[in-house]
Amino acid sequence: MTLTVTPQAWYAEADTFDFEGHAIPYRVAGDGDDAVMLIHGFPTCSWDWAPLWTQLCERYGTVVAPDMLGFGRAPKPRGQRYDLMEQADLHVALARHHGFKRVRVLAHDYGVSVAQELLARQIDGTLPFTLAGVALLNGGLFPETHRQTRMQKLLRSPLGGLIVQLATQRSFNRGFSLVFGPNTQPTSEELDAFWSLVTVNDGHRQLHRLIRYIDDRIAHRDRWVGALQQAQCPLRLINGPEDPVSGAHMVARYRELVPQPDTVSLPGIGHYPQVEDPDGVWTALTPFFDRLAERR
Template identity: 40%
Template sequence: MLRFGFRDPAIAGIGYQHIAWIALGVVTAAIVYFLNIPLPPLSSTLLNWQKKGTVFKYKEFDIFYIVEEGIQSDGSTLVLIHGFPTSSHDWSKILGRMKSQFSRIIMLDMLGYGFSDKPLDHHYLITEQADIHEALLTSLSISRAHVMSHDYGDTVALELLHRFNNRESKFQLESMCMLNGGVFPETNSLFGGQKLLLTPVLGFILSHFTSYRNFKWSISRVFGVETQPTSDEMMDFYAIIQRKNGNVVKSRLIKYLNQRAENKDRWVGALVQTKIPVHMIYGPSDPVNSRYAFVDQYKKVVPSPSITVLEAAIGHYPHWEDPTAVFESYKSFLQSIKKP
């Protein structure tokens, strides 16, 4: 008597095909489910932030930006460059203080972030994000600016610094201040979720499975234990990321980590070679950039290193966790570089 089962190659092939189709169906159904979860509504805080800004065209893309008038009359400009995976709203807690130091403050949501366009099939490049900043400053007739950046924004700022060092910049970079970011690939630690997002195909699939619960768990890990965002603030982070399929493009945006490693000589080299004033403000309770490895590397690599290490409780988002300390450190830096 013939016996058929999965040990028979022909029957096994049919069986495995059925399993594969079932698995594909389950994944597809799950993606459809997650894509159809209603977007979280924008809070009054985010709506007011959106009302502050406007949009300019970069190629075919809409880029959201804000120009905030300061109280100085010297024509000075500060450009604020946000991090991954959030938006320009990250600077809201420090913005009021910064107005006392500048004539105007400019910030935008980079391509793929916040209220800006988030094309699904785009190859996101740090160099293009720098192009967008230069295009905005040119459109606003701004020829000189100071830059403060955070996280992903640090790498964009380093690209701008490289261009300035090599006389390729479209504006005069007067100073640069960075906040916690993976400036040195060798001191930057990745979470398991980040590694999965970087995985071809799998990262794209996993990016569709975003819920508030897993987002909250993930982002809370980079804040200090004592300086966690409130529930309302956490929901604001989530809501602004989710706009325009922002969760889906994260698997493309996060490839900046590969770009950072590939361009280490270009971007770390810019920091080593520059003659303009540069300062680092660092929250030490940062699992992304471990305290001792990062600080030691910064002091080792950067000539005449200028760095402020904040209180031990402050994590990866120092401008959100302790905006007063960040402002005071930055104000002291500005005073130290002013010409007599």
Template identity: 30%
Template sequence: MNYLDWKNKGKLISVFGNDVFVIDKGHLKKTLVILHGYPTSSYDYYKTLPELSKHYRVIIHDHLGFGFSDKPVDYSYSLIEQADVALQLWKQLKLTNITLLAHDYGTSVATEILARHNKQQINLQIEKLILCNGSMHIELSKLRMIQKLLRNKITRKWIAKLTNYPLYRKNLRNVYFDKSKATNGELQEMWFMLEYNHGRKVIHFLSNYINERYTFWHRWIGALKETTIPTKIIWAKNDPVAVAVIAELLTLEIPNNKLFWIDNCGHFPMLEKPDEWLNLVLK
């Protein structure tokens, strides 16, 4: 799908003074909200949105700094603030009862939301939680070299300036199990969305989420240990970054959970094996 066709499916909603790109599809009573990963956007779900919207009202937004949302240079891009934006957006959309699905970067935004939910700080009923391939246990994650360089305060600005499409394509393709599934056309569309609205100027700010996963480890892992929300863990088994041992540890920590594996699949199961991923989400 062309990135402009994807843009036409959504709209911009002002949240705390910044424009957030939102897709709101489906008219059913049950609502599924999705928190996407890094360094991509809501576009990760272009293959699965048509089927998901037959079962839910699906709401997915681009985090600030990603996709078609605003990319201000004078912004912290803290996962805490990304959670603030998500919660305010859902409040503006008058959501009161949701199923929350999160992948990669989005899983840390989700755990911040869980921490507030556990303390009854938010007026939102979360019926179910679905977690997919996220490095919540950052100490077990196998970070790529470019992630390490972008995380480093000295090198990250220069790496962001030097980032180009061939480098992006190589790094994204390397987290797929079946490299042929990461087509040039699809990766090109993702790159367009990263560059959209001067996105390369904020790449090095976005990567600070890795440091935050260490800083707020006890808060966010603690939130998973405390939650009573029924949780489904859907994990691509051959993810070279959010490795399988993370999912296995989560099953020991989250009180009410069920783990489902997707074999022979890398970091983006909704793109690499969309039908299998969909079946597990809707199961």
């Protein structure tokens, strides 16, 4: 990633909408009812999509990327449950706010679970728009293949509340860098930017609550794996295989469980493909999204 768009510049162009009394920041381009929705991961935010933003907007017109509750510059209320069902509600509310009728999704990490819930709601018949297709980047689609980092294990432990009080940028940098590919490590400037967004409104003090998404994935495994297996729209998995958390081993499980799996591997890339190799993601994504446009 080259830091061509700073967090300050990214949020200078942001709008906000009200979600259950919270002012949620988001980027939006275009005003059509056929949109591309970008769903970010943990512990980062919508700024992750900056390397792809201009290209996506130029090619697809209407693109939207919110921060979720607890992330980036979104509110980070103390005591919030921060469950994934509520984060799915947030994306549905944003789609309603803009009157989207048809949505293509690109989701990463934590966001893949939100995308799975949207797929499940489409199957249930409760989604207020048509989910035209979903592209998934690295994320824990299957609890049994999600390999937690040491820091994630500590945050989920009874010591989680203490760990967040002791968190420093040095410990963040070390743990965060471990999930990147060996030749695509974040620069010190990029790490400073990521940390600055994690710590807005003391967000790093909420990480032990945000990490409960792992428990949500376990609780809803059947529903969310079933959503992949019975999806009513096309899926594509784009994966950085060097990711120790959800890399090549997760893709192998995807191929076992998902009918007619459509997967693309980006050699040498780790957990953040859109940051580490935006050109590779773009090359894998555009034929998929373009075909979805033709299916209208």
